[in-house]
Structures are given as structure tokens and as C-alpha cells.
Amino acid sequence: MFDSLSSKFAGAFGALRARGKISEKDIELTTVEIHQALLEADVALEVVESFTAQVQSKSLELLSTLQAGTNQAQAIFDVVNQELTEILGGGARRIRFAKKPPTVIMLAGLQGAGKTTLAAKLAKFYKDQGETPILVASDLQRPNAVNQLQVVGASVGVPVFAPEPGNGVGNPVTVARDAIAFATSKLHSMVIVDTAGRLGVDQELMSEAIAIRDAVSPDEILFVVDAMIGQDAVRTAQAFQNGVGFDGVVLTKLDGDARGGAALSIAALTGRPIMFASTGEKISDFDIFYPERMASRILGMGDVATLAEQAKKAFAGDSAKKLEDKFLSGEDFTLDDFLEQLEAMSKMGSMGKLLGMLPGAGAMKKQIENFDESEITRTKSIVQSMTPKERRDLKVLNGSRRARIALGAGRKVSDVNALVDKFTAAQKMMKQMRNGGSMPGMPAGMHAGMPGLPPAPSKTVPPAKKKSKSGNPAKRALENGTIS
Amino acid sequence: MGLFNRLVAKVRGTSTASALDWSEIETELLSSDLGPSLVTELLAAAKKMRGDDAEGAIKEILRSKFSDKSRALSEGDGLQIIVIVGVNGTGKTTSVAKLATHLDSQGKSVLLAAADTFRAAAVDQLRTWGERIGIETISGKEGAEPASVAFDSAKRALEVGANFLLIDTAGRLHNKSALMDELGKLKRVVEKVAPISEVLLVIDATTGQNGLTQAKVFSEAVDITGLILTKLDGSARGGVALAIESTLDLPIKFIGTGEGATDFTPFDPEKYLAGLLA
Numbered sequence: 001m002f003d004s005l006s007s008k009f010a011g012a013f014g015a016l017r018a019r020g021k022i023s024e025k026d027i028e029l030t031t032v033e034i035h036q037a038l039l040e041a042d043v044a045l046e047v048v049e050s051f052t053a054q055v056q057s058k059s060l061e062l063l064s065t066l067q068a069g070t071n072q073a074q075a076i077f078d079v080v081n082q083e084l085t086e087i088l089g090g091g092a093r094r095i096r097f098a099k100k101p102p103t104v105i106m107l108a109g110l111q112g113a114g115k116t117t118l119a120a121k122l123a124k125f126y127k128d129q130g131e132t133p134i135l136v137a138s139d140l141q142r143p144n145a146v147n148q149l150q151v152v153g154a155s156v157g158v159p160v161f162a163p164e165p166g167n168g169v170g171n172p173v174t175v176a177r178d179a180i181a182f183a184t185s186k187l188h189s190m191v192i193v194d195t196a197g198r199l200g201v202d203q204e205l206m207s208e209a210i211a212i213r214d215a216v217s218p219d220e221i222l223f224v225v226d227a228m229i230g231q232d233a234v235r236t237a238q239a240f241q242n243g244v245g246f247d248g249v250v251l252t253k254l255d256g257d258a259r260g261g262a263a264l265s266i267a268a269l270t271g272r273p274i275m276f277a278s279t280g281e282k283i284s285d286f287d288i289f290y291p292e293r294m295a296s297r298i299l300g301m302g303d304v305a306t307l308a309e310q311a312k313k314a315f316a317g318d319s320a321k322k323l324e325d326k327f328l329s330g331e332d333f334t335l336d337d338f339l340e341q342l343e344a345m346s347k348m349g350s351m352g353k354l355l356g357m358l359p360g361a362g363a364m365k366k367q368i369e370n371f372d373e374s375e376i377t378r379t380k381s382i383v384q385s386m387t388p389k390e391r392r393d394l395k396v397l398n399g400s401r402r403a404r405i406a407l408g409a410g411r412k413v414s415d416v417n418a419l420v421d422k423f424t425a426a427q428k429m430m431k432q433m434r435n436g437g438s439m440p441g442m443p444a445g446m447h448a449g450m451p452g453l454p455p456a457p458s459k460t461v462p463p464a465k466k467k468s469k470s471g472n473p474a475k476r477a478l479e480n481g482t483i484s
Numbered sequence: 485m486g487l488f489n490r491l492v493a494k495v496r497g498t499s500t501a502s503a504l505d506w507s508e509i510e511t512e513l514l515s516s517d518l519g520p521s522l523v524t525e526l527l528a529a530a531k532k533m534r535g536d537d538a539e540g541a542i543k544e545i546l547r548s549k550f551s552d553k554s555r556a557l558s559e560g561d562g563l564q565i566i567v568i569v570g571v572n573g574t575g576k577t578t579s580v581a582k583l584a585t586h587l588d589s590q591g592k593s594v595l596l597a598a599a600d601t602f603r604a605a606a607v608d609q610l611r612t613w614g615e616r617i618g619i620e621t622i623s624g625k626e627g628a629e630p631a632s633v634a635f636d637s638a639k640r641a642l643e644v645g646a647n648f649l650l651i652d653t654a655g656r657l658h659n660k661s662a663l664m665d666e667l668g669k670l671k672r673v674v675e676k677v678a679p680i681s682e683v684l685l686v687i688d689a690t691t692g693q694n695g696l697t698q699a700k701v702f703s704e705a706v707d708i709t710g711l712i713l714t715k716l717d718g719s720a721r722g723g724v725a726l727a728i729e730s731t732l733d734l735p736i737k738f739i740g741t742g743e744g745a746t747d748f749t750p751f752d753p754e755k756y757l758a759g760l761l762a
């Protein structure tokens with residue numbers, strides 16, 4: 001998501017950077033670009049205006065203090081980044097646990113936002129952290145919503161409290177209330193209440209949500225919103241905030257290519273943090289929301305932090321350590337190691353998804369979309385058709401051996417040749433790196449995810465500084481009472 | 485009070501609206517999700533039009549953006565097959581049930597096909613709808629290939645001589661090419677049995693500018709013939725649908741206005757325009 005916005009920003013800042021010295025006029029022009037980009041990204045007009053005004057005034061302020069020769073464009077870029085991060089939440093907040101269990105989480109949102117799937121993801125997320133959650137089927141409206149919750153609940157091994165069949169039968173308030181009693185008696189530490197989708201304008205259903213809320217006294221009400229939502233995000237968020245109220249926001253369908261400006265609007269106008277991100281139909285496609293990562297992504301800097309973390313997960317434990325030791329000891333990197341890495345990479349998920357997180361991904365969108373996932377499988381099959389000896393020492397690969405390998409892998413000899421050439425080149429580059437050089441054009445910590453390279457020593461991402469600034473549009477909107 | 489009712493007093497009687505009025509009009513148009521480029525174009529054109537009727541001017545320009553294609557379902561002899569597609573959660577399954585109700589009330593014989601074999605309980609959801617509205621739902625075995633369910637249902641619909649077969653498909657994000665290919669395959673496989681008369685893309689009225697990308701990519705994959713615009717009963721005005729009409733020449737055929745089987749009507753451009761500018 002945010003691809004077009006990030007390429008817009010890349011364009012705007014490319015123009016700024018190309019100039020040695022930036023004038024006030026340049027800043028104004030850049031602000032106009034940002035304004036347009038944000039509108040195209042579905043950011044609400046009032047947020048766009050306060051954001052661009054803020055960026056412009058801060059940049060102008062900064063300009064007069066910067067010495068000639070310092071990197072002015074970079075400084076201004078940082079201003080935009082910082083402002084964006086701040087509005088997006090300034091720092092991820094975790095859910096508040098109840099002093100006396102169970103911790104109650106209630107989900108609310110429009111129809112089709114993705115609440116039911118999210119309920120299961122949340123349950124799994126907290127179950128993995130040692131909680132003992134139950135899921136509560138309080139969507140008794142949509143046909144077979146109860147059924148759906150039961151299926152996803154079973155798939156994550158979390159009990160589903162569903163005393164009513166749904167499809168219009170049963171009272172969601174009673175179900176929710178009984179669920180708390182059930183959880184308390186069975187010593188479950190967490191209760192996640194799925195509710196029916198409802199429109200902000202539907203008074204009757206909003207009252208129902210309020211009744212559910214009052215029956216369960218949730219520790220957290222999460223507003224679940226589709227990342228593809230447009231300008232209505234403002235009206236709907238406002239209606240939910242004034243109606244049932246909410247403490248945090250969950251963005252769903254972030255695996256789409258929506259620019260997701262709604263995230264910015266909702267955070268700015270409600271002052272509520274975006275807490276989680278849902279990024280696919282699989283239960284594991286879920287994470288805590290990182291405002292600073294999202295801001296970087298908007299700015300075309302890529303989501304390096306997420307990538308590095310996934311790489312760390314995939315190259316976990318022994319194999320990573322082994323490779324690192326090997327690398328440091330000066331031993332040669334072999335095709336066996338390469339195979340191991342390819343396997344780890346498949347574990348990390350689709351290559352397209354990974355590449356999408358790289359800096360500048362917005363600009364190479366087409367190539368990423370066309371990335372052939374089967375390439376990895378093909379490469380793997382060639383390596384697997386080699387004998388251990390061949391994998392260790394490529395020099396033994398004569399014509400007949402290559403022909404045999406090609407036959408075994410179901411590939412052409414030219415494919416085998418190409419792989420051998422590429423690998424030899426990579427090996428050479430590794431040697432150079434070990435001798436003090438670095439990879440051109442690759443930020444620190446990046447080579448963790450690159451094929452043929454050992455993982456970087458793990459590097460943690462520093463959390464965003466949570467600074468409070470009176471100029472924060474989120475706060476200003478609140479002060480102005482845009483949303484009470 | 486609507487935007488133009490509020491502004492009309494200011495606008496009428498003077499030869500042009502003031503800069504302030506125009507900026508308010510711009511804000512309102514943007515908040516309908518028409519998108520910044522369409523809004524910029526509209527405003528430029530409206531300012532050039534003579535007279536004191538800003539509302540009339542804008543409506544006239546908006547009208548010119550509509551597709552000229554027919555908004556009626558394609559008719560013909562024999563079985564009409566309609567495939568319903570769209571991203572996750574837009575209202576496909578509900579729209580299948582609503583469209584079936586609509587056709588049933590016109591005396592047509594209709595069958596439903598549950599080709600969403602992916603999402604949990606999706607088949608049951610459609611089957612529940614079918615029972616509610618008294619229409620048979622054809623489904624496959626658990627985890628069956630969507631294309632094979634669609635194929636079998638088309639054969640069955642031909643056998644029983646149904647007028648319409650409505651195929652519900654799984655929600656899919658348009659940027660997942662494997663899922664888009666799956667849709668292309670479903671279409672090809674069904675067409676071995678009988679031609680598909682319509683592929684309708686369901687667009688949620690709350691969708692922002694991403695709706696345009698959705699429509700483009702789905703069109704490339706399966707030749708969309710029209711749109712169903714859902715959830716117009718909320719506060720969203722669904723302006724992106726007009727942007728889609730105008731850029732891709734795809735007519736909106738029906739709108740959804742609630743969760744009930746009868747909350748569904750053929751698209752009325754004038755009512756829609758009134759809602760956009762409300």
C-alpha cells in the first residue's frame with residue numbers, strides 16, 4: 001500500500017535533492033505535491049491541510065537555521081517523516097490488560113471490515129503469548145457469521161462461546177454478558193467479542209453496540225477499519241467515536257495496494273492509536289502496527305524494519321549462527337549453505353511481499369508484481385540435483401555433470417550454467433565484503449534477506465521517539481473539537 | 485441541508501460564486517470520493533460555465549461522465565450466467581441473494597452457485613440465503629476447486645433449463661495475481677459449458693480511490709460488464725463509482741442499500757447524483 005504516495009514523495013524529494021540550495025519557493029512547490037499526493041491517498045481534506053501547513057512552516061523555520069552546505073533536502077525530508085509518524089500514532093501502544101482477568105476486547109466496525117477474521121488473529125496472537133482467550137459470537141446478524149467464527153476459532157485452537165445460532169436468532173447483548181460469566185468461571189484470561197457490522201448512521205444498531213459495551217465493560221474497544229476506505233473514514237470514525245466509542249484502531253486488508261490514507265485521517269481526527277495491522281487472509285498475517293514503519297513506507301523508504309525482523313525470524317537459531325561463524329572464519333560459502341538460505345527464504349513468505357518492503361519499492365512496482373515465485377523452486381531443484389561434492393566444489397562441474405544435473409532438475413543445461421555463474425559471482429562478492437568492502441546501494445542490515453548472503457548480525461529497530469508537540473494536527477483537531 | 489441548498493442562496497442572484505463558495509464546493513465534492521483529479525476537472529469546467537447555477541453546471545458535467553452503456557442485464561435466449569466478483573467484504577454474497585430475489589420477482593428461474601470454497605463458512609452463508617429466499621444453491625465438496633463447482637453448476641443450470649445462474653466467488657484483493665488467475669480460469673472453465681453473460685464487480689461505497697485500481701485490474705482479468713455499488717445506505721456517497729464509470733466505461737447496474745434481500749434496486753443516475761451532492 002501507499003505505493004503511489006511513496007513514489008510521489010520520491011519524486012518531490014528527488015527534485016528537492018537535485019538542487020544544492022533550497023529556496024522558500026522550492027518548499028512551497030513540494031508542499032503542493034504532498035498535498036495532491038495525500039488527497040489521492042484518500043487522506044481527509046482537513047487532515048491534508050493541517051499536515052501540509054505544518055510541514056511547510058516547520059521546513060521554512062528550519063531553512064533559516066541550516067548552514068549552507070548541510071543537507072537541506074534531507075533535513076526537510078526528516079520533517080515530513082517525523083510529522084507523519086507523529087500523526088500515525090507516535091508509537092505503538094499495547095492493549096491494556098485488566099487488573100482482574102479476564103481482559104475484555106470488543107471489536108466494532110462497518111460491515112465487511114474484517115472483524116471475524118481479525119478476532120481469530122487476535123486470539124492466536126495472545127494465545128501465543130500465554131493468554132487463554134475465548135472468542136464470543138455476538139454477530140447474530142450476518143448469515144453464518146457464528147459458523148464462520150467457530151471455524152476460525154477451531155483453526156487456532158481457541159474455544160468459541162456461541163450459545164445462539166445467529167442468522168437473526170438470539171440476543172447479542174445476552175451472549176456477550178454470559179460470555180464474561182463463562183470466562184470468569186472457567187478462568188479464561190481473555191475474552192474477545194466479535195460483533196455484527198454496523199453503519200455509523202444506524203442509530204438502532206449503534207445503541208445495540210453500546211448495550212454490548214455496557215454489558216461487558218471492555219478494557220479495549222477496537223475499531224476495525226478496511227484500509228481501502230475513502231473519505232467516509234472521517235464520518236464513520238466520528239460516528240463510532242460518538243456512539244460506542246473506541247480506544248484503538250485496527251487496519252485490515254493492508255496487503256492490498258490501497259494507499260491507506262484513512263489511517264492518517266482516523267489517527268489525526270480521533271487521536272486514537274492504530275494498534276494492529278491485518279495483512280492477509282491467513283491467521284498469521286497479522287502484526288502490531290508500527291507508525292514509524294508506515295511513515296517510512298509512505299515516504300518511499302521501504303519497510304526495512306519489518307523485512308529485517310522477518311528475516312531474523314526465518315533465519316532463526318542454528319543456521320543463522322552457523323552461517324555467521326562461517327562467514328567470519330573466512331570459510332567458503334557453499335551451495336549447501338545457499339540451499340539452506342533459499343529454504344529459509346521460502347519460510348519468510350512470498351518473494352513479492354518481501355520485495356515490496358524494500359526501499360524504493362514504489363518505483364519498481366511492476367517488477368515486483370512480475371517477480372516469478374517459481375524461480376526459487378527452480379533454483380532449489382537444480383541445487384538439489386547436485387551431489388554433495390558438487391555443491392561444495394563447483395569446479396568439478398564439467399559438461400556431463402551439468403547435463404546430468406539439468407536432467408535431474410528438469411531444467412536446461414543453460415539454466416544450470418546461469419546458476420553456477422551467478423553463484424560464483426556472489427561467492428566472489430562475499431570474499432570482497434569480508435575483506436572490508438560493503439555492498440553498493442544497500443542500507444545497513446539489509447543483506448539479511450538477500451539470497452546468497454549470510455544474515456547480518458541482528459539489529460533491532462529503535463522505537464520511535466514519542467515527543468509531544470503542540471503543533472501536532474491530531475491534537476489540534478482534538479482541541480478544535482473536530483471529533484469530541 | 486444539502487451542499488447546494490446551503491450555497492444556492494449565495495450563488496443564485498450573483499453572476500459567479502465567490503472563491504469561498506468554490507472552496508466549500510471543492511471540499512464537499514472531495515468528501516464524496518470522486519477523487520482529486522475529477523474534482524479539479526469539474527471545478528475548472530463549472531467555473532467556465534455561464535449563468536448563476538453552480539449546481540446545474542456541476543450536475544451537467546457529472547452527467548457527462550456517465551457511461552453510455554446499457555444498465556440493464558444482458559438478455560438473450562437460454563441460460564444467462566452472471567459471475568459476481570470483488571475484493572473481500574464488499575457484499576458479493578449478499579448481492580447474489582439480492583439479485584436472485586430481484587430476478588425471482590420478475591418471474592425468472594434462478595440458481596445460485598457457491599464458488600467461494602475458500603473463506604470459512606462462505607458456502608453455508610450462501611446456502612442460508614438460498615433457503616431464506618427459496619432458491620436452490622449448488623455447492624461442491626469441502627475445499628473443492630472453485631472452477632469445478634462453477635462448471636458443475638453451469639451444467640446443472642443447463643439441464644434444468646434455468647433462466648439465470650448466479651455464481652458467488654471468494655473475495656480477493658486485486659494485487660494477488662494468483663487469485664486473479666484463478667478467476668480467469670473459473671471463467672474459461674464455465675464457458676466450456678455456456679457463455680457467461682455478465683461479470684459484475686461489487687464495489688463498496690465506502691471505498692476510496694483504490695476502487696479505481698480494483699476496477700482496472702478486475703477488468704483485465706475477467707472482462708467486467710458492470711458494477712454493483714453496495715452499502716449506499718451508510719454515510720458514504722460512493723463517488724469512486726462515477727470515477728470508474730468515466731475512466732473505464734463500466735456502467736453501475738445495481739445498488740445495495742441494506743442487509744435485507746430487497747434492499748437492492750437498479751441504478752438510477754439522477755438519484756445517485758443527488759446523493760453525491762447531498
Ligand SMILES: Nc1nc2c(ncn2[C@@H]2O[C@H](COP(=O)(O)OP(=O)(O)OP(=O)(O)O)[C@@H](O)[C@H]2O)c(=O)[nH]1
Nearest residue numbers: 111112572573574575576577578655715740741742
Ligand atoms: N448496510 C449494508 N450492508 C451490506 C450491504 N451489502 C452487504 N452488506 C453487509 O456487508 C457484510 C459483508 O457482506 P458479504 O455479502 O458477506 O460480503 P462478501 O463480499 O461476500 O464477503 P467475502 O465473501 O468475505 O469477501 C455483511 O454483513 C452484509 O450484510 C448493503 O448494501 N448495505
Ligand SMILES: [Mg+2]
Nearest residue numbers: 576577600606
Ligand atoms: Mg462472500
